[in-house]
Amino acid sequence: MSSEDSFLGIRCKNPIWKNENNSVRWGSTGDIPIPSDFDGDGKADIAIYRPSNGRWYIRFSQGEPSYLAPFRQTEGGHSYYAWGGQTGDIPLTADFDGDGKADIAIYRPSNNGWYILFSDNEPEG
Ligand SMILES: [Ca+2]
Ligand SMILES: [Ca+2]
DSSP: OOTTOEETTEEOSSOSOOSTTSOOOOOOTTOEEOOBOSSOSSSOBEEEEETTTTEEEEEOSSOOOTTTGGGEEEETTEEEEEOOOSTTOEEEEEOTTOSSSOEEEEEETTTTEEEEEOTTOOOOO
16 A cells, blocks of 8 residues: 555545554454544544453544543553443443543443543643
């Protein structure tokens, strides 16, 4: 593939495919891919949710948004955000607060609960 090959049918000058297989390694067995635009730059960010430990691993297209920074944890050199993690939790993303940035959420079927990490929790000032 050339540097201008298409991604999902859209011509792009800077494709995300990086290695010799024209792919990016992001995730592991059992992970759920759930891309969304978390940083609000208009480009979807590669993200996976790991059901076994409730961790979200996100590769931002622009950079870590400030609303997620306080939730960042690191283990083994990998940054993640802990949200969910109970057996049966269903990860999902949507812009619930309408600020243009995807919000991280979990739906918990056992109690019909929605747990949403709103992106408009930006620090004041
Ligand atoms: Ca983005
Ligand atoms: Ca939002």
